Amino acid sequence: MENGYVKSEFHNGVTTIEFHHPQSNSLPSRLLEQLAQAIHGAGNDTETKVIILRSEGEKAFCAGASFSELAAIKTTEEGTKFFSGFAHVINAMRTCPKFIIGRIHSKCVGGGVGLAAAVDYAIAVEGVEVKLSELALGIGPFVVGPAVERKIGLSAFTQLAIDAHMWRNGDWARKKGLFAELHPSVESMDESIIRLSHTLVASSPEATAELKKLSWQGTENWDKLLIERAAISGRLITSEYSKKAIEKIKQKQVVAA
Structure with a gap:
């Protein structure tokens, strides 16, 4: 689909949620x-044992x-509403009784x-790199x-968060605990994903739900x-600094195209 999608597929106790957007x-x-x-x-689906x-x-x-959506934000209220979307996703993952x-x-x-941090068990491939780029846009990784x-x-x-331009490789991320494998x-x-999902499907739903709660204790x-963090980003994204940073990146994208 041209504007992206989120779709869910259920098979043998496993619900796979896939998202896509043409802009990376x-x-x-x-x-x-x-x-x-x-x-x-x-x-909430009783048939689903793992996600x-x-x-x-x-x-x-x-x-x-979404960079185009960031560029369109004009008010603090609009910004807060947008960044609250990430808050809702992370909180959905946090309170979900199934392992993700x-x-x-x-x-x-x-x-x-x-x-990647909010899933319960991240399995990655070599060559993956990670970067928190928010500071370069005049905001910060406040919500995530x-x-x-x-x-x-x-x-x-x-x-x-501080070095917003530097990529860290998969080995760094695994050693720090972002990736389990x-x-x-x-x-x-x-x-490995198939192996672990099969193992969790065969596990006690009550035990996995209790273990999930334990692992998110203190949150x-x-x-x-x-939502309070979303309001910080929502305010900062409307600043003159952010507008100039976004415009500079948009110009680079036009030149690259």
Whole structure:
């Protein structure tokens, strides 16, 4: 589909949620809303025992916020509403009673790093790189920050957040705990995802739900916290600095085209 999609497929206890957008699997408001709804739906489905989150194609796993939508934001209210979309997705993943396996097949930028951090078990392929690019746009990784910090610790999170232009490779991400596994090929990655999903389907739903709650202990305030963080980004994205940074990137994209 030209403007992207979110779709869910159920098979033998596993619900696979896939998202796609032609701009490097970036996420506009519409897809963020659909993604949160899909996660809620699978979490509430008694037949679903485990969820796999993946994106379409072979290029970026997720380039984060939709750049064209960021450029169109004119007011703090519009900005807060947009960034709240990421808050809703992360909170949907946090409160979902099923484990979510992330299939990370390529680069993660900004909000894409947040998605990789918010899944319960991320399986990636060698060659994947990660970058929190928000500071370069005059904002910061405020909404995804708690999820990233929870997974890799404050020191590694601030390294990513401060050097917004530097890519970190998959080995760095695995050693820091963002990825649970790093595989030499897509085939090996997919085999591991199938193996783990089959194991979780055969596990006790009550036990997995309790383990999930335990693993997210201490995040009970995120419904409020992430919306407060969205308001910070929502205010900053309307600043003169952000407008100039976005315009500069748009000009580069035109030249590249």
